[in-house]
Amino acid sequence: MSDELQNLRNNIDRLDEEILARLAERARSAQRIGVIKQGNLYRPEREAQVLRRLAAANPGPLPDQAVQRIFREIMSACLALEHPTKVAYLGPAGTFSESAARKHFGGAAALMPTAAIDDVFRAVEAGNADYGVVPVENSTEGAVGGALDLLLANPLKICGEVNLRIHQHLLSKAEGIGAAKRLYSHAQSLAQCHEWLNRNLAHLSRVPVASNAEAARMASEDPESCAIAGEAAAELYGLNVLAANIEDDPNNTTRFVVIGDHDAGPSGEDKTSLVCSSLNRPGAMHALLEPLARHGVDMTKLQSRPARGGLWEYVFYVDIDGHREDANVSAALQELNERAAFVKILGSYPVAAI
Numbered sequence: 349m350s351d352e353l354q355n356l357r358n359n360i361d362r363l364d365e366e367i368l369a370r371l372a373e374r375a376r377s378a379q380r381i382g383v384i385k386q387g388n389l390y391r392p393e394r395e396a397q398v399l400r401r402l403a404a405a406n407p408g409p410l411p412d413q414a415v416q417r418i419f420r421e422i423m424s425a426c427l428a429l430e431h432p433t434k435v436a437y438l439g440p441a442g443t444f445s446e447s448a449a450r451k452h453f454g455g456a457a458a459l460m461p462t463a464a465i466d467d468v469f470r471a472v473e474a475g476n477a478d479y480g481v482v483p484v485e486n487s488t489e490g491a492v493g494g495a496l497d498l499l500l501a502n503p504l505k506i507c508g509e510v511n512l513r514i515h516q517h518l519l520s521k522a523e524g525i526g527a528a529k530r531l532y533s534h535a536q537s538l539a540q541c542h543e544w545l546n547r548n549l550a551h552l553s554r555v556p557v558a559s560n561a562e563a564a565r566m567a568s569e570d571p572e573s574c575a576i577a578g579e580a581a582a583e584l585y586g587l588n589v590l591a592a593n594i595e596d597d598p599n600n601t602t603r604f605v606v607i608g609d610h611d612a613g614p615s616g617e618d619k620t621s622l623v624c625s626s627l628n629r630p631g632a633m634h635a636l637l638e639p640l641a642r643h644g645v646d647m648t649k650l651q652s653r654p655a656r657g658g659l660w661e662y663v664f665y666v667d668i669d670g671h672r673e674d675a676n677v678s679a680a681l682q683e684l685n686e687r688a689a690f691v692k693i694l695g696s697y698p699v700a701a702i
């Protein structure tokens with residue numbers, strides 16, 4: 349081994365020991381904070397502030413995202429010393445919901461798969477999980493209506509958001525596509541790869557199944573088939589990646605929200621989600637949203653859903669910039685409340701840091 353290589357490795361060994369000693373010191377501080385805080389130990393606003401501060405202070409050469417992922421894991425491990433966070437998600441193992449839960453809560457969280465989205469809400473409400481992660485919209489396929497309806501019907505609050513880039517892969521137990529007769533996937537994933545499939549595999553019959561992890565499981569038992577699913581499912585079921593990143597939109601992204609029995613405190617860069625309905629008279633919708641513009645509050649999403657129980661009646665899902673405790677947001681929400689037939693604040697939470 350050259351002297352230079354040996355010296356560099358010695359240097360890395362010394363640095364690793366320093367990092368380890370500092371990590372232990374950090375973990376002891378987090379433990380002491382746990383004793384002072386009591387009650388809810390997970391603080392999404394504080395985690396977002398830590399991640400943003402470190403990205404801003406990052407001297408390189410590691411990219412900001414890499415630094416944030418490392419510190420996400422450090423905070424996940426520190427939090428688990430106090431209390432391992434239990435997080436319910438739409439299963440089975442290997443779904444994109446699992447990847448979103450991991451991305452947000454890190455490797456030390458205990459993840460609980462559920463059979464359906466409403467079971468995620470039930471697990472959190474019953475106290476079987478501390479938090480839940482549910483998909484609410486996809487950049488190609490639009491809103492996940494069932495999740496929006498459950499947010500309206502449920503007392504739980506949104507305390508975070510996760511944006512996950514969705515990469516779809518063509519997977520099979522076989523080495524090539526030649527012998528494949530069937531293609532399994534979730535309907536959303538089939539839709540996200542529609543053009544690629546028409547160009548490359550138009551002859552294969554497409555079989556929609558309950559989730560893309562389930563599709564991967566079925567393909568693992570049937571070498572005459574293939575599946576469309578993500579990397580986590582490919583690894584879990586030992587499948588070959590026959591074609592990678594086959595989603596039609598190169599920016600294909602799903603937005604998930606984190607639900608719990610409380611929302612988050614202000615972090616300095618927040619969003620607030622609410623559901624409202626306007627009075628049934630001309631101009632009512634404009635009047636309802638006008639206080640937002642007047643108080644300088646940006647609306648980042650407006651989505652309508654049919655209201656349960658009234659034909660051709662709608663509720664509106666609104667996302668705005670800012671925390672409900674910010675002075676301008678609070679003033680705007682108070683006026684909106686006076687003008688609306690119905691308002692429910694779903695929660696204020698930090699804008700996704702990673």
Ligand SMILES: O=C(O)C(=O)C[C@]1(C(=O)O)C=C[C@@H](O)C=C1
Nearest residue numbers: 378381390391394395423426427
């Ligand atoms: O600052 C706190 O309140 C902590 O508990 C420490 C800490 C961290 O490791 O930085 C851990 C968990 C919380 O979710 C936020 C931050």
